[in-house]
Amino acid sequence: MLVFTGAFQKSYYIGALIVPGALLGAAYMFRVSLKMAWGRPSTAKTWRDLNTREWAYLLIPAVFVFYIGLAPKLFFNIIDPSVEKLVNDLKARTTHEQVVAAQPAPAAVAAVVVVETPAEPVNN
Numbered sequence: 001m002l003v004f005t006g007a008f009q010k011s012y013y014i015g016a017l018i019v020p021g022a023l024l025g026a027a028y029m030f031r032v033s034l035k036m037a038w039g040r041p042s043t044a045k046t047w048r049d050l051n052t053r054e055w056a057y058l059l060i061p062a063v064f065v066f067y068i069g070l071a072p073k074l075f076f077n078i079i080d081p082s083v084e085k086l087v088n089d090l091k092a093r094t095t096h097e098q099v100v101a102a103q104p105a106p107a108a109v110a111a112v113v114v115v116e117t118p119a120e121p122v123n124n
Contacts, residue, residue, distance in 0.1 A: 001072075003018070004019075004022070
């Protein structure tokens with residue numbers, strides 16, 4: 001959802017271009033999960049072929065998806081400090097690289113020629 005929000009904020013046309021891709025991706029994943037879990041849709045009249053362990057495996061991610069979908073604020077409060085630190089580190093690195101790239105190299109450094117020597121083979 002955040003990708004869609006960012007895309008539509010950047011440009012309405014970019015946002016409109018990613019919607020069909022997301023719909024096709026969701027339809028494909030739904031179809032794949034149907035085939036993997038229940039076989040062909042026409043043969044799955046009842047879900048008795050799933051045992052308790054399989055239900056538990058399917059239920060855990062489903063609860064997590066509903067949790068993030070219905071209460072994203074709680075989830076984002078947990079991951080927000082890490083994301084803020086990552087963004088600040090990337091901004092600092094980019095700023096530092098821009099400052100270093102903008103400064104001309106000293107004459108002594110510019111005159112140095114780096115010559116690579118081939119590595120000696122290792123004899124075991």
